[in-house]
Structure formats: C-alpha cells, structure tokens
Amino acid sequence: MARKKVQLQWIMDDTARRTTYKKRVKGLMKKVKELSILCGIEACAVVYSPYDPQPEVWPSPMEAVRVIGEFKCRPENDQTKKRFNQENYIRQRVAKAKDQVVKQQKKNRRTEMENLMYQCQAGGKGLQDLNIKDSSDLMWSIDDRLKAVGQKMEYFHHPAPQPSGAAAPAAVPVAQKTPLEVALESLENQMLMDLTPRPTDSLVTVGYPGGQDMMLPGPYGHYEDPSFWGHPFFT
Template sequence: MARKKVKLQWIVDIVARKATYKKKVKGLMKNVRDLSILSGVDASRLENDQTKKVMNQENFTWQRIFKARDEVVKQQMKNRKKEIENLRIQ
C-alpha cells in the first residue's frame, strides 16, 4: 500500500524534527546499502556520521572555557547569597 506524498516543510518542534531526520537518514542509508549490494561498489558511511562525536582541540578548549565561566558565575552567586545572609545576621 502506497503512502501519500508528504509536503516538505520546516518542522517547528525540535524533537519531531530530530526524529524525522533520524528516520530519513536511516532510510537513505538503507538505500545506499541496497545500491551498494546491487552494483558491487563499496559505499562508505557519511563522513558526518563518522566524525559526529570527534572534537578538535579548539572546540574542546572553548567547551572547557564555557564550563569554567558557568561555574564561576554559579560560585559568585553563592558567595553573594552568603554575604547577604551574613549581613542580615549582623
């Protein structure tokens, strides 16, 4: 039984968009695998999938900097609350 044609448009819901993307990629990879078998040609995986979790040194450094900044801000907020509490006690 054939499905009706889906009109392509931007999916606003992030979760639904990611789920649809994963389904589309899975379907495309199945087609690539089938074509690879039929034609006898080796088809490699998408480069994006292979390097998705690989992080270069610059990105790793920036990520650490942002984490450290967030921790500093949280600690400053805790210190301010403690100072205010100490002033109230005095």
C-alpha cells in the first residue's frame, strides 16, 4: 500500500514537530551514509535544532571539519556552481508554477474556442458578435482542426510502405468519422474528380441531320457501337 503524501507545511503542535524532527534527522543521516558508500564520495551532514544544544553530525565532528575544509579550498566557481539554497528552491518552484499556469490557460482557451466553433455551427452564436481576439483565436482553432483532419486523411489514403518480408500489420478498427471529416473527404473527392484528365478517346463526334455535328462524351469502351447512340451517325 502506498504511503500517504506528506504535506510540506509548518507543524503547529510542538510535540508532533519534535517527533517529526527526530525521525527525519535519523533518515537524513542514513541517506548521507548510503550516498557516501554507494557513490564513493566524501560527504558530511550537520543539523542544528532548538531541541538539542549540540548539532547532529555525521560521520563525526573531526571528519566533518576536514570535509568542509577541503570544500572551502576549492575555487569559488566550483563551490557555487551547484549550490542549492532556499531562495533558489523557491525561484525554481515559482518558475515551474508559472509554466503550469500558462499551459492551463492555453488549454482552457483551446476548449473555449472549440465550444464557440460548435455554437457557431449550430447557429447559436453569430460571428458578427465576436471581437478581434476571439475571431483570430477561432480561425486558428479551425485551421488546427482542419490540419489534423488532413493529416489523418493523408495517413489513411497513403499508408506507410512496409519493408520487404515484414508481416502484414494487424487490422486496426477505423474510428467513426465525424461530420466535419465526412464533409472534407467528400469535398476532396469532388475536387479530385474535377481535376482528373479525361481520356482523349472518351470524346466522340456525333453527326445529326442538317450538317450539325456535336462532340459528346463517349461511354468508355462502347462509343464504337452505333446502336448505343441510336439514329445519328458517327463521323
């Protein structure tokens, strides 16, 4: 069973605070010892408290003095390069909280624009009531959705080539398309049909009495059959 997360805040009760201090100091000394043994480094720990006249020291006062002296003999840049105090900790937490706020604001704005887009599609809200910022964000949201739909359609129309000898991928159930995707796919198919070049032999010249000729699209593979056109003759 997972241990309950501890809230990092001041303990009001003096007895509980003293008990927590003794427990945490013991655990801290154990962690420093493990760090020194496992990583092969020189380390020491000195903890002052209002509960004891003498500080808690690991491994011993003389060894702690030696380690601190060697640290002080190092260049100033080496001493302060990875220093982490309470001020730096608070600054790091504030910067992280600001990033989270910005991400949440963007997420909320995206959801708001999606709801606005659905309201406009349903006729519940008109575009003339939007200000410049809402209009700009709404256009960005629509473009983003269209881009995502286009990428999905491109993926289904042009699947990635499989390497030779590779086993065929398992069939993946296709998700049900939304009305927007259906409309965009229909529009794309219509545009492709309009842009497809017609074969040169698909046009035939049909002669009618009176000398009037007309170019008509011929049925593929059947335009040579006069019975298809009836009475008029072919030229």
